Amino acid sequence: MRRVFASLLGLIFVGALLLFGAALWWLHEPLSLQTPPGSTVVDLEIEPGTPASGVADAVARSGVNTPALLLHAWFRLSGQARMIKAGSYEITPGTTPRKLLSMLVRGEEALKSVTLVEGWTFTQVRAALQRAEQLTPDTAGLPPTAIMEKLGKPGVHPEGRFFPDTYTYAKGSSDLAVLKRAARAMDKRLAAAWAQRQPDTPLKSPDEALILASIIEKETGKPADRPQIGGVFVNRLRIGMLLQTDPTVIYGMGERFDGNLRRRDLQTDTPYNTYTRGGLPPTPIAMPGRASLLAAVQPATTKALYFVSLGDGSGGSYFSETLDEHNRAVNKYQRNQ
Structure with missing residues (x-):
């Protein structure tokens, strides 16, 4: 009996080693991605309040060919499951499960950018925002007066009130949010100039x-x-x-x-x-x-x-x-x- 018991322990130990080795290999192996036509990345959206199991499901549904159960287990075992941040992410080729979790915990969202050029009019600014990639057009169809009201500047003419610069944003952000940042930037720059x-x-x-x-x-x-x-x-x-x-x-x-x-x-x-x-x-x-x-x-x-x-x-x-x-x-x- 002792020999049988020892043999069983040995088998369990070997199995555990093999399982541990497989887990280490999986953690460092690039995930297989099923990308849409014309793209090399997988887009991932994590809504606020999503639990770790929901995040794992979202990753699998987005086009990452790995079991959601396995991802969830990794999130839990890492001790960082509760630290995953909501946001818009891009999973690129070469991303491993380890890098994926790090990206989600750090909140390294996929950012886009739009450039507002010196000398542009407000009409040109609005056209640029309409062309901007994955920027939600919340101001579409609104007259300038309504836009300025939403920016907290009722009665202010919009021309020249936005600072020309390159603004980054998370995919799906509102164009109104970009305008608000540009307006604050101009207020700050103008105040600094006036002081001089x-x-x-x-x-x-x-x-x-x-x-x-x-x-x-x-x-x-x-x-x-x-x-x-x-x-x-x-x-x-x-x-x-x-x-x-x-x-x-x-x-x-x-x-x-x-x-x-x-x-x-x-x-x-x-x-x-x-x-x-x-x-x-x-x-x-x-x-x-x-x-x-x-x-x-x-x-x-x-x-x-x-x-x-x-x-x-x-x-x-x-x-x-x-x-x-x-x-x-x-x-x-x-x-x-």
Whole structure:
């Protein structure tokens, strides 16, 4: 009997070793994935409050070819079953059960991104959000006024109120959440810029700084020229001279602008026509970046009152102190005379 008992113990021990070895092998072996056509990853959604058994079931249903019971056992034995976080995940080729659990415990969600570009209008921002991959279009069909109300800014014009940057988000996130982050970012950047304003600035409020920054953003493609352009506009505001900036006229024309700005457009009055109305336009005309915000509140010290594009593709401008000098520059750089 002792020999039989010893043999049984030996068999149990060997079996346990084999089982332990198989478990170690499984933990470090890449999971087999059944991916949808055109994709190399398996998407996994874990809802808040899902127990470990439900997580294991969700993994198996998503396209991971491994028994849910085995996954659940691993989650429980690891001692981390209660630490699994809800979210949207991507299971990529080469993911092992060990890496899978680590990803779920760390909450390493699959993130997407959308980029809002300096100089864009709110219309362009909305179009970008509509094109963004796996971003829930909660603002679709809403007028701008309703969107701003949902963002906690009732009555605020949306133009220029969002900071241009790249924003990451979890799959299935709301476009409203992205807009809220971009709005908070602009509030923060604008407040920081306003705190650094020159003491003698003619700008009366952060909103006026935002409006001027948006004009500066649209007036140059050369970063180094932004402070100088800011200096020109600040000089004009100080002496009550018309800003006479084409981008505001174009913005005021809206869909009527066909790509060509004509003399009659400069003479047609709108709230944004700075050839017919003094001071700043009523709202920003685009999203300014940080450099343009700073150029509005810390413009270069200059006597220039005019500038004209060099027309060489550099985005740079020629600056003049007098109208005669400006006219000569226009003839040289724009009319090739």
